[in-house]
Amino acid sequence: xxxxxxxxxxxxxxxxxxxxxxxxxVDVAAELRARIxxxxxxxxxxxxxxxxLMRRIGLDKSLASRLVQATRVDTDQQFLHAAPSPTxxxxxxxxxxxxxxxxxxxxLLQAAAAAVDRFETxxxxxxxxxxxLDALLGATSAAIRRKREQVARQASFKAQSFLFGHYCxxxxxAVFVVPSASAPGKVDLVELHRRLGLQRLVASVPVxxxxxxxxxxxxxxxxxxxxxxxxxxxxxxxxxxxxxxxxSSAPLPPLRVVNEGSMVTFVLEPAPASSTLQRxxxxxxxxxxxxxxxxxxxxxxxxYMLHTPCRVLVRDVFLAESLWPGAQLHVDFHLPxxxxxxxxxxxxxRPHHRQVNLTCHIEQLMPGAGDPDLPDVADHADALRExxxxxxxxGLRFRGWRCTxxxxxxxxxxxxxxxxxx
Numbered sequence: 473x474x475x476x477x478x479x480x481x482x483x484x485x486x487x488x489x490x491x492x493x494x495x496x497x498v499d500v501a502a503e504l505r506a507r508i509x510x511x512x513x514x515x516x517x518x519x520x521x522x523x524x525l526m527r528r529i530g531l532d533k534s535l536a537s538r539l540v541q542a543t544r545v546d547t548d549q550q551f552l553h554a555a556p557s558p559t560x561x562x563x564x565x566x567x568x569x570x571x572x573x574x575x576x577x578x579x580l581l582q583a584a585a586a587a588v589d590r591f592e593t594x595x596x597x598x599x600x601x602x603x604x605l606d607a608l609l610g611a612t613s614a615a616i617r618r619k620r621e622q623v624a625r626q627a628s629f630k631a632q633s634f635l636f637g638h639y640c641x642x643x644x645x646a647v648f649v650v651p652s653a654s655a656p657g658k659v660d661l662v663e664l665h666r667r668l669g670l671q672r673l674v675a676s677v678p679v680x681x682x683x684x685x686x687x688x689x690x691x692x693x694x695x696x697x698x699x700x701x702x703x704x705x706x707x708x709x710x711x712x713x714x715x716x717x718x719x720s721s722a723p724l725p726p727l728r729v730v731n732e733g734s735m736v737t738f739v740l741e742p743a744p745a746s747s748t749l750q751r752x753x754x755x756x757x758x759x760x761x762x763x764x765x766x767x768x769x770x771x772x773x774x775x776y777m778l779h780t781p782c783r784v785l786v787r788d789v790f791l792a793e794s795l796w797p798g799a800q801l802h803v804d805f806h807l808p809x810x811x812x813x814x815x816x817x818x819x820x821x822r823p824h825h826r827q828v829n830l831t832c833h834i835e836q837l838m839p840g841a842g843d844p845d846l847p848d849v850a851d852h853a854d855a856l857r858e859x860x861x862x863x864x865x866x867g868l869r870f871r872g873w874r875c876t877x878x879x880x881x882x883x884x885x886x887x888x889x890x891x892x893x894x
Contacts, residue, residue, distance in 0.1 A: 497608070500587075500594050501548035507584035508561060509543045509551075514580060515568055516540065529567040535560055553609045553619075557602065558592035621831060625879035632781045632882055637677035639781040641669030642849070643880075646788040646856055647774055647888070648842055649795060650865060653704060654759050655695060659795065661758040661773065662702065662863045664855060666719065667780065670749040679740040680779040681727075681754065699736055700757045702862040714738065719753035719855035751851075755859050764795065770802070772817050772889045777808065778882045785832075785880040788856075789888055790842040790870040798893030801873040805830040806885045820889040828884050830877075837872035844872065 516524035520543060522536035531539075535556060542554040555561065565581050565588070598604040606620060633639035644666040652658040665682050672679075700706040701713045711727040726741035738754060762771060773789065789801055802820035805828040809816055818824050837844050842860060846852035860866060875888070 496594060497552070498548070500590050501552040504555065504587045504591050505548050505551040507580075507587040508539070508555065508564075510580055511564065511568060511584050512539055512543050514577075519544075525564075529564075529571045531564065531567060535563065539564060549609050552591075553606060555591075558588050558595070561588045561591070618831065621829070622878065625830075625877075625881060628881050629781050629783065629879040633673065636781055636882070637674030638670065638672050638679050639783075640667045640671065641782065642784045642786065643667055643778070643780060643782040644786040644788075644846060644849070644852065645776070646790065646842070646859070648790045648792070648860070648863070648865060648870070649773055649890075650792045650863075650868060651764070651794065652760055653864060657764055658695075658760045659762050659764055661761050662755070662859060662865065663758070663774075664716075664753065664755045664859045666849075666852070666855065667749065667752045668849060670752060670780070672743055672745050672747045675745040676742050678742055681738040681740060681752070682779065683735055683737040683777065695760055697761050698759050700759050702755050702757055702859065704757060704759065706759065709736075711738070714754045714756055716753040716755055716855060716858065718858060719751060719851055721750045721752065725749060725752065753855055755862070757863060766796075766892070770820050770889050770891045771796070771799075772820075772887060774888045776886045776888070778880055778884065778886070781882050783879060785875075785877045786846060787875040787886070787888070788837070788842070788844065788872060789875070790872045791890065793839070793869045793871060796890060796892055799890040800893075801834065801875075802889045802891050803832055803834060803875055804887045804889070806887060808883065808885055818887060820887070820891055828881075830881060830884065832875045832877040832880075832886075834873055834875050837874055839871050840869055842868075842870040842872055844874065 512520050512525070515528055516522075520540045522533065522540045525531045525536040525539065526533060538554070538556050538560070542551055542556070545551050545554055556564075562585070565585055569578075569581050595601045595605060598608075600607075629639070644664075646664040648662040650660050650662060652660045654660075667681065670679070698706045701708050705713065709729045709731065711729055712724075714729070715724060715727065717724060725743065728739050728741065730737040730739050740749075740752075743749075761773075776787070778785070791799060791801075804818065804820055806818060806824065807826040807828060809826070818826075841857075842865075843853045843856040860868075880886075
């Protein structure tokens with residue numbers, strides 16, 4: 473059965489100050505879509521095919537494909553976003569008019585040309601032209617917003633991989649939120665971090681894998697949060713106590729733990745350029761993160777700062793069934809806070825001046841054990857089971873969520889929070 477057509481109110485979220493511009497956009501989009509679609513259908517049939525435009529009026533493949541794709545969208549604003557430039561549209565009309573056997577009648581082409589003129593005049597009135605138009609369309613259409621965001625994230629990946637000197641194909645993490653093993657009435661976090669297909673581009677660059685803010689050891693407070701090995705050892709900072717050899721490539725690379733005040737960072741030592749590390753997995757425990765009984769209607773479980781550009785990001789979150797029934801996962805993205813300032817909890821879903829307009833796909837996993845497969849990663853479920861076994865989580869049941877992104881943006885905080893049922 474065919475999927476239902478996407479229905480979007482045209483420019484429903486436009487600011488009141490832009491009412492005149494919004495009305496003009498609506499008119500231009502509707503007219504241009506109707507006129508150009510009619511011409512394409514007349515020349516290429518229904519449904520249209522790019523090859524018919526190529527053979528009948530001599531359009532090149534790229535322009536013919538873009539025109540056909542534009543006629544297949546669901547809304548007028550999507551058509552305005554997908555349509556070629558006025559120059560490209562005029563090429564279509566000129567070729568159709570000049571071709572002796574073309575079935576498009578002069579009145580149809582004349583009406584389409586007038587619509588293209590109005591489209592070009594609209595672009596001329598916008599500061600930034602087509603880029604400004606696409607930004608406005610992205611603010612009022614979820615489908616256009618997702619497409620523009622994907623293009624921007626992919627461009628960011630290419631640039632930052634070059635600047636950082638490294639990247640990886642897949643970065644996968646899992647965090648288990650469980651009753652504390654060392655402090656009854658509190659909550660622990662057990663975490664797995666995996667880099668898959670880590671590629672070096674510059675030999676001299678050390679690669680930070682992850683960092684975590686912890687205050688227990690520095691403040692010498694026995695009940696304060698503290699980073700520990702999976703077995704609960706809070707004193708160790710030996711790299712080998714945080715690595716998972718069974719879920720990593722052999723031999724293990726040189727790794728050190730850098731302590732900077734209350735920040736702990738795991739760092740790979742420099743290695744030859746163009747070298748690839750197929751798998752590197754580490755795990756840790758954060759003890760006594762918070763009390764089970766919360767005074768606020770939400771709990772910020774984790775704020776991740778991505779240090780490695782990657783093509784695919786997967787973050788699994790598992791909440792022990794005994795904790796906070798009815799809680800739901802909420803994901804936000806923010807710019808980091810001021811340098812040197814303590815971390816500040818930001819209320820999930822509440823607008824903030826550091827908020828970044830990024831989105832990720834969130835799916836709820838089947839309840840039960842916290843060991844779902846990861847496509848194309850054969851040992852991922854085994855790694856999750858090993859972490860649970862070493863942390864003493866056997867027998868616990870979980871509610872789980874999987875958050876996935878392509879080309880996530882480094883150095884942006886991804887906040888994972890549980891919002892409690894009212």
